[in-house]
Amino acid sequence: MMAVESDKVTADVVEVSEFPHIAQRYRIYAVPKVVIDETLEFEGARPEEAFIAAVESVAGGPVEEGGSPQGE
Numbered sequence: 875m876m877a878v879e880s881d882k883v884t885a886d887v888v889e890v891s892e893f894p895h896i897a898q899r900y901r902i903y904a905v906p907k908v909v910i911d912e913t914l915e916f917e918g919a920r921p922e923e924a925f926i927a928a929v930e931s932v933a934g935g936p937v938e939e940g941g942s943p944q945g946e
Contacts, residue, residue, distance in 0.1 A: 890897035904917040
């Protein structure tokens, strides 16, 4: 949903059975698997608040509406 809200966010969905090299690269053992900026990754569903906190931790601060870290 964040990718829809901001052009600074991109999202891809990959069918790993069709692209096993991607599954190996990102060590996908469960779905969903989320990788943020190649620095943070987690598997399994997360509550919205936890997901947003993860994005904010990589973005460098709280994300305001529109998808940008506050202060940018």
